[in-house]
Amino acid sequence: MVGEYIGLTIPCVGYAIVFATxxxxxxxxxxxxxxxxxxxxxxxxxxxxxxxxxxxIIN
Structure with missing residues (x-):
């Protein structure tokens, strides 16, 4: 299997992952x-x- 870059990036996710650790x-x-x-x-x-x-129940 060969990976192919399709141009999708999610900015600042790395910072959130490092903070979570x-x-x-x-x-x-x-x-x-x-x-x-x-x-x-x-x-x-x-x-x-x-x-x-x-x-x-009463009312």
Whole structure:
């Protein structure tokens, strides 16, 4: 197989890859999305048996 250059370039991708390999980049790329997903799930499923659910059933 022989590769052929078709003229497509994506500027500054190398900088993002190098940043992702640093400690700050790992924090931003791996840990921060995980924390945001947990926070979102707590926000959505936070109080399944609390007042908000029972008020919806009564009204």
């Amino acid at each position: 640093s400690k700050q980049g790992a924090l931003l790329v791996l840990i921060l999305p995980g924390v945001l997903l947990v926070a979102y799930s707590v926000f959505i499923f936070g109080d399944p048996c609390g007042k908000s659910t029972s008020q919806r």
